[in-house]
Amino acid sequence: MILPRSFYNRPTLTVARALLGARLVRVLDGVKLVGLIVETEAYIGEKDLACHAKAGRTPRTQVMYGEPGHAYVYFTYGNHWMLNVVTERVNFPAAVLIRAIQPIQGAEVMSKRRNGRDTFGPGKLCQAMGIGKGENGVDLTGAASGLWIEAGVEVPDSLVTKSPRVGLTSVPEPWKSKPWRFLVKDHVIASPSR
DNA sequence: AGCACGATGCTCT
């Protein structure tokens, strides 16, 4: 089942937690690539000084102000694309960063796209799945764009760890230390459904 | 096996 818009139109922390175990699906050149989401981070509103929306509505951030359930894809560090999903109501800028997946289908293709290197990390999964500028703003609640998220495996609280968000070097407190990163212990979900 | 650092180009000031 493709996750409906109502799934995303909830508090961002709720969505970030609920996305653990969900299936991220990408159809690339007719090949289906699937990974279970095992790590996410929440970025919540203009007051969150780690969130790009701290600068208000700009050409880059406008997707976050739009309808929940769309992809917010941005470029950083001169090399890397990052995949986020927009959450909460229209005009409230928030999103969940997909930081890591556990490949369960098309792993060979993804590895090949990475020149044999691993696919673990926010920039790496985008390269492995061919996600870039063209996917910014696409609707994830349908299959038309070749990118969507389906219900997957239920991950019990006993397997979920929270921690501060990664890579926030010059973000002031308290935002820098908010435990808004969610990850599956050992980054492995046992017995993934296919 | 782990850590430090440089690459690289887009976005906003």
Add this chain to the structure above:
DNA sequence: GAGCATCGTGCTT
């Protein structure tokens, strides 16, 4: 013109 929600290399241990 500075900064950046990272990655890969190369060096050290």
